[in-house]
Amino acid sequence: GEDVEQSLFLSVREGDSSVINCTYTDSSSTYLYWYKQEPGAGLQLLTYIFSNMDMKQDQRLTVLLNKKDKHLSLRIADTQTGDSAIYFCAERGMDSSYKLIFGSGTRLLVRP
């Protein structure tokens, strides 16, 4: 079945890099996503990666995809206090609903 797993919590110092990890089970997933949720708000799409890519970079964000191990990571360079939020990894289902399967989220705390 489909399942997405993430660690629950990460704490980093401001200016350091953050790496948030995710594992998924559906090897047929075509797209994988990273969403950010700030307190009291909805989910905001940060970036996504297509399954035929190994890496995608977008300003401070780097996504790495290891298809063999079904492992996805999000690296945030020069982490700022404004990056404190919950980060969700999601994979897209392969049926016609295009539904997303979400991990339970990683809470990132950036210490000044």
Place this chain on the structure above:
Amino acid sequence: NAGVTQTPKFRVLKTGQSMTLLCAQDMNHEYMYWYRQDPGMGLRLIHYSVGEGTTAKGEVPDGYNVSRLKKQNFLLGLESAAPSQTSVYFCASSTRGQPSYEQYFGPGTRLTVT
């Protein structure tokens, strides 16, 4: 362009009461989804719709009904609310016009059932 909006933002219900949550999108998206978010459990899909007049069950559909009479609106109904339905509800939409089918989320409705 407001994106995805949800009404209401907050609601408190007594057990057994009914209510309808409204989701509206102005992006002409074909697909719409209702999720619930509970602490430590991520988002779980309740129901979804792939087009006007069609709906389907998601992962946790029991106790909820939906309707999509107009393309821009997706309604989630609770016929007889239970404390287990205390949660934050998110609506999302997506389009086949974007290969990534990324979903755009509303701000959420916080529902408490006492």
